[in-house]
Amino acid sequence: MDISKYIDYTNLKPEATTADIENLCETAKKHGYASVCVNSRYVALCKKLLGGSGVKIACVVGFPLGAMSIEAKAFEAQKAVEDGADEIDMVIAIGALKEGDRAYVYADVKAVRACGATVKVILETCLLTDEEIATACGICAEAGADFVKTSTGFSKGGATLHAVEIMKANCGKCKIKASGGIRDYDTAIAYIEAGVSRIGTSSQL
Numbered sequence: 136m137d138i139s140k141y142i143d144y145t146n147l148k149p150e151a152t153t154a155d156i157e158n159l160c161e162t163a164k165k166h167g168y169a170s171v172c173v174n175s176r177y178v179a180l181c182k183k184l185l186g187g188s189g190v191k192i193a194c195v196v197g198f199p200l201g202a203m204s205i206e207a208k209a210f211e212a213q214k215a216v217e218d219g220a221d222e223i224d225m226v227i228a229i230g231a232l233k234e235g236d237r238a239y240v241y242a243d244v245k246a247v248r249a250c251g252a253t254v255k256v257i258l259e260t261c262l263l264t265d266e267e268i269a270t271a272c273g274i275c276a277e278a279g280a281d282f283v284k285t286s287t288g289f290s291k292g293g294a295t296l297h298a299v300e301i302m303k304a305n306c307g308k309c310k311i312k313a314s315g316g317i318r319d320y321d322t323a324i325a326y327i328e329a330g331v332s333r334i335g336t337s338s339q340l
Contacts, residue, residue, distance in 0.1 A: 145288075146337060244279075287315065313335070
């Protein structure tokens with residue numbers, strides 16, 4: 136099975152250099168991946184390097200903690216879109232979710248959604264209970280998110296099939312992206328068979 140169109144080829148490392156991002160883009164073009172996923176500094180560079188290739192540009196927002204203000208996330212998302220981002224991978228307001236502030240979480244997602252790009256909401260499932268994952272999915276669907284996503288890859292755990300099962304049952308029309316610890320073809324296939332539409336990985340699968 137050709138899984139290239141499932142892959143968001145990712146480099147979010149703080150030590151990533153311009154050369155690393157150039158290599159990321161060249162590899163993504165070579166393999167026909169769905170997108171590259173980068174920090175906002177590199178969006179304009181990716182736009183230049185990927186023009187006409189069909190590879191989309193995803194940019195993380197509120198990354199990796201999700202604890203930035205709503206206004207800061209909204210501004211970051213809008214600036215990324217102006218620089219050429221097609222997709223925004225935002226981190227949910229984890230603390231607000233855990234304390235039951237549904238209104239804040241909804242407003243946070245809704246504010247980023249206003250940027251006009253495809254929005255994927257990172258839940259950081261390793262920090263959530265099953266009930267919190269289900270709640271988060273419902274809020275994201277209500278706020279108009281396009282995807283719910285398992286993980287940043289920067290916390291204490293990554294994607295799990297158990298989390299994906301809960302997400303699938305509660306995310307409404309949202310698609311699902313699995314990321315964090317998916318480093319080989321067989322693992323990627325297992326997530327695709329579980330209903331995932333995108334795979335975030337820094338490995339060539």
